[in-house]
Amino acid sequence: MKNLILIFGLIIFNGTIGMAQESVLFGAKAGVNFTSMNSDSFSENNTMTGLHLGLLAEIPITTKFSIQPEVFYTTQGTEAEVIMLGGSPRTTEYKLDYIQVPVLAKFYLTESLAIAAGPSFNFLVNEEVDGEETDFGNSFEFGGAVGVSYNFTGGFFADARYFHGFTDAFDSENYIDSSKNYGFQVGIGFMF
Known part of the structure; x- marks a missing residue:
């Protein structure tokens, strides 16, 4: 175990000599979301397409490792067959808009x-169920993200990531039990 930690530490901190030459970069990005939800109340659900738009910073720690905080507006949701009490499934469309604040290594x-x-720290700013504004959603969602990015010459970049909510999207005491957001994001941006 100690050897594994040592090897990981050497990989992460490789190139610290050049750290002083690195500067913080700022950027903007936009893209498309393909999102859905897991819930015990859904017999099936479909992916919903949404958008994201926001700002980010890249703070170099070494030449190979940096911290990237982001703030962006994102639209997501799902169309699901909801299992009703004592009845047949009903098709319902959920739209949730968040201010997402991921902090990525x-x-x-x-x-x-x-x-x-x-x-990712996600703050609910708008919610609709079947086109009607509601207040069933939890105002805060904690989640995580993992992804890949590629930097092109001239400051442009592209990224793709998977995200998953760890806390419930809806207030389970008053609405749907155990509902978690998840999905993929694909975006392009520019660093300056």
């Missing part, structure tokens, strides 16, 4: 290709 495999993972 980013490790560069090459000069341009990186993997990233970290927690």
Whole structure:
């Protein structure tokens, strides 16, 4: 175990000599979301397409490792067959808009290709069930994200990630029990 920790530490902190030459980068990104929800109350559900738009910073720790906090607006949801009490399933559309604040640890495999993972702090700003505004959603969702990014010349980049909510999206005492958001995001952006 000690050898594994030592090897991991050497990989992460490889290149610390060049750290002083690195500066914080700022950027903007936009993309598409493919989201859904897990719930014991759903007999089946479909992916919903949404958007995300926001700002980010990349804070180099070493030449291969950085911290990337982000803030963006995201639209997500699902269309699901909800199992009703004493009745047949009913098709219901859920739309949830969040301000997501992921804080990712980013490790560069090459000069341009990186993997990233970290927690995401999500704040509900709007919710609709079948087109009607509701207040069943939890105002805060804690989740995680893991993904990959590629930096092009000229400051442009592309990224793809999977995210999953660890806490319930809806208030289970008043609405749906054990509902978790999950999905994929694909985006493009520019660092300056």
